[in-house]
Amino acid sequence: MPSSTHIISFCQSLLRTHEYEDHCHNGVQVPGKTEVFRIALGVSASKAFLQEASHWNADLCLVHHGLIFGTIDRIDDILAGRLRILLEKNIGLAGFHLPLDAHELVGNNIAIAELLGLENIEKCDIGWIGDLSQKMEFPAFIRLVEESLGTKAPFAENFGTAFVQRVAIISGGASDYSQYAMSLGADTFVFGELKESAYHHLKERGLNFVAGGHFATERLGIQRLGEVLQKNFPDVEIRFFDEEVEI
Numbered sequence: 271m272p273s274s275t276h277i278i279s280f281c282q283s284l285l286r287t288h289e290y291e292d293h294c295h296n297g298v299q300v301p302g303k304t305e306v307f308r309i310a311l312g313v314s315a316s317k318a319f320l321q322e323a324s325h326w327n328a329d330l331c332l333v334h335h336g337l338i339f340g341t342i343d344r345i346d347d348i349l350a351g352r353l354r355i356l357l358e359k360n361i362g363l364a365g366f367h368l369p370l371d372a373h374e375l376v377g378n379n380i381a382i383a384e385l386l387g388l389e390n391i392e393k394c395d396i397g398w399i400g401d402l403s404q405k406m407e408f409p410a411f412i413r414l415v416e417e418s419l420g421t422k423a424p425f426a427e428n429f430g431t432a433f434v435q436r437v438a439i440i441s442g443g444a445s446d447y448s449q450y451a452m453s454l455g456a457d458t459f460v461f462g463e464l465k466e467s468a469y470h471h472l473k474e475r476g477l478n479f480v481a482g483g484h485f486a487t488e489r490l491g492i493q494r495l496g497e498v499l500q501k502n503f504p505d506v507e508i509r510f511f512d513e514e515v516e517i
């Protein structure tokens with residue numbers, strides 16, 4: 271069976287993690303078993319995910335939101351609880367954050383752009399901007415986003431044009447990027463999580479938006495990474511563990 275080191279360096283080279291400055295370490299966050307039979311995939315290293323992975327006897331967890339963001343000066347009760355689950359069974363964990371948003375094949379944002387059927391796409395920070403092949407009324411566009419993400423969008427507002435054509439997509443907590451999205455000519459901005467202050471900026475700029483949910487806009491990348499891993503490591507059992515998270 272492949273080693274954990276081999277699998278993680280495969281991910282790092284596929285995602286070109288060295289190109290990113292990130293507040294989440296893109297690689298091993300908790301060392302575990304050397305040999306890997308089972309990989310559990312998840313969006314966030316939540317206690318619920320780690321418990322399911324542990325019950326399934328995963329050897330390695332791969333997540334988009336790792337255990338540690340920024341620098342820490344102590345292990346609090348939440349982190350201790352999560353670490354305990356991993357350390358009890360010697361399960362390793364690696365996180366892949368911004369590189370997994372931005373990647374041109376397996377990234378969260380390219381997955382959404384493809385599902386929305388955007389054409390002429392160009393890079394837009396860690397996301398993409400592109401055009402719908404045909405203009406669409408805003409309510410129909412909300413339905414398209416919801417069908418693509420497989421969930422109800424927590425917030426959406428028709429602050430700008432009645433029809434949607436040019437769409438910017440940045441997954442996760444990107445609601446502050448309205449000025450940037452407009453500077454690229456977007457009439458509609460799809461992101462994950464809405465901040466209250468950003469809501470007013472979107473309104474005052476007259477930019478349509480669909481906040482699809484942080485979790486929902488970041489479920490696809492880790493699953494795509496899993497598909498690539500399955501092709502390259504066919505003997506390893508790989509499973510995505512979903513969670514009901516509506517923000």
Ligand SMILES: [Zn+2]
Nearest residue numbers: 442443484488
């Ligand atoms: Zn995120």
